Amino acid sequence: MKGLPKEIAALDEEILAFIHQGVEHRDEDTFNRLALKAFALQFRLLSPYREYCARRGVTPERISSWEEIPPLPTEAFKVAEISLFPQLAARTFMTSGTTRGEERGRVTYDQGGLALMDATIDVAAASYLFPEGGRYLIFIIAPPPALAPHMVMAYGMERLRSRFGLPESRFLVSENGFQIDLLVDALHRAEAEEIPTAIFGGSFGFVNFFDYCRQVGIRFSLPPGSRCLDAGGFKGRSREVTREEFLVLCEEFLGVPNPFCVNLLGMTELASQFYDNTIYNRYKGLDLPRRKTNPPWTRTLVVDPETLEPLPPGEEGFLRHFDLANRGHCCAIQTDDLGFLWEGGFEVLGRATGGEGRGCSLTIDEMTRIAK
């Protein structure tokens, strides 16, 4: 297989070096320079994106800041091949598609792009999830990559397991579903042997586990240093709980205190991930509110839902992410997640919904529900 062009490999080297500088700096100039370089490349190599930018009057020559880079809406990944080197695909991830027959977004990674993603996973987790170092017993309430080859969360968690996990660490969702008994046994053992444990998984998997524990009357008191990492929301696969309730449940059923429970915002369209800052803050002795953190190779803006113009901190709008590790597809991604910027991080409030019950025409949501 032909490798990546030299110029690309050289850019990847620069981005990799930037990621490996860790999370303790805010090098704006380098970020901006690399973002513009990646944009110029994506503009040149992705013809649908080039036309998209041209219609907005944006070319690499005309802009000087990453904030001016036109973001692609997530929907773009459902209708177009957004990949610089589809012929060099090393991995393809797909969005989950929540309703019947819904098309799924596709994001393809070449080898260099995958190496960038791997680096973001390693560096971000080493800072925001396991800053104290060491290895943990990791149990993952999600399917392993072999069962879910297109699920980016499975890929990321496998990477975490291999980098930070003790040998007995494992995935707990098989073809037959969530192996809840295995988790119960493993947690009893971890408790008895006082091995710090990390539980990862979809948010709904945790809630279903807590509901099970309540039903059968078990509670754990995991050893100090144990932690929880949840991602992905509930998606109708468990009951919905608020973040506050979720944290109470982690403490109640696992004995994992509030700061050691972090939520991760990850998206198929993004190579990087955004962690809650609580483990990091505690480790650094910082007294700051719980927020999602941008590692230095990413930026997040909040934009006005109507005009898509950036909003000042504190105002609610749609999150727009910039991720240098997205070199292989598109660094700027426009989501329809609602959130706001605040004190060096951001908060995500969930998908924007609405429009039900206005007129008397059949709505998208109504149509979807009836079709089910």
Next chain:
Amino acid sequence: MRVIEGYYLPPRLRGLCKEVRAQVYNGITLHLPVVTKGLVQEVVKGLREARERYLARLPISHIVGVLDEASRWWLKEDYPLRQEALAVIPAITGLSRAVVKASIDAEMESSLSEDIWQALHSELGNPHYLDGFQYCSELAGHRRAYGPGLLIAIFSGNIPALPHLLFMRSALVKAACLGKMAAGEPAFTPLYLRTIEAIDPQMAEAMAALYWPGGEAEIEEALFKEADAVVIFGGVEACQGILARVPRDKKIICHSHRIGFGFIGRGALRKEAIPRLAEGVAYDHAMFDQHACLAPQAYFVEEGGEVTPQVFAQAVAEAMGVWEERMPRGRISRGEAAAIHQLRARYELGGERMLFTPNKGTAWTVAYEEAPPSFTSSPLNRFVRIWGVKEIFASLPLIRPLVPFLQNAAVAIGDEREGEFIARLGELGVSRVTSPGQMPLPSMMWRHDGIATLASLLRWCDVEKKEL
């Protein structure tokens, strides 16, 4: 802050309402009575008594006269209640003032005496059957129509000036009527009923409008038990839920959410006809911001005319810009904005498609593509979809899965195929065929959702007695 009453009780019954709570909508405070089972039972008792005492004895010509007068008052620019409606409904519904004004004008212009008489003639044959026994030559005897004693209506949605149609119908069949206001637009109906009160206070004694939160089964079941007829507007699932609670012996009319389409054939795509046609298509989307069931979900446009569907889409885009100036789109939620932005991306990046938008914002969108293999619903809020088809009849398989929801179709085929095309739409279940530019403007004669809405409320007595 402006304070208005979000309910109507006739003067005689106003004392029944002991407790009022305030609900704030974007700077407007609505006073809403705290509604209990006991209250609604008292109210409908009062309405029924007023009906027996007065409304049921009124000649139909008097009722038509009052309704005509009310429409005329509402059409006057300086009528204070119209002014009030124009001040509060935009704030409550998010629709622009221009759209609210246009919808009040459209509704009232089609509610004048000539329309009302025609609707009565078209459904009843002879409107005076409502007054007493009339000779019917087909029967070779006398015949009379009786309306229900009490009609309960459940409204939904935010389309202003629509519930008043139901109050007109109930008055025409001489029924007392209690309407449950829609949470999305509780302001217009109380104002309209105050107009009736000003013209004929005794007639208004048989009319009331209240609001209570959906799912108050106890209140609704008590009302359904009292009612002779129930008319329901709402979402498909909500209607089914309510229907399940209406006793079997009641007359029921159900208008659940529906959809419309437009169809333009190659014969209609003549160069000189394009500006008017495009303006009409744009108007169909702009009116009510495309929220009404009357609005199109998409326009199918046939290839092979003087003008291609793509060029036609561009003409519609220009017209959308003009309508935005004349009658701006209203406020939308963040979720609605997200749906528009994301769907636009599909058109921009999805290959053989075209997209026209204003420079900024979501005020309108025109998208062109070849008709997709299966239907997906529009995000509405003035999102125009022009779907190119090689042959206009090829559009029919695409709408076939939507048969239970079909309502309105704008048709301009432009050649001899039009009759056959309309026949096919009728077979599929379309209940109104009109021209592009007329979709939001049904007449009072239209049999809404295919139902003869007045006749369906009536009970008849035929005298077939032969003199020996």
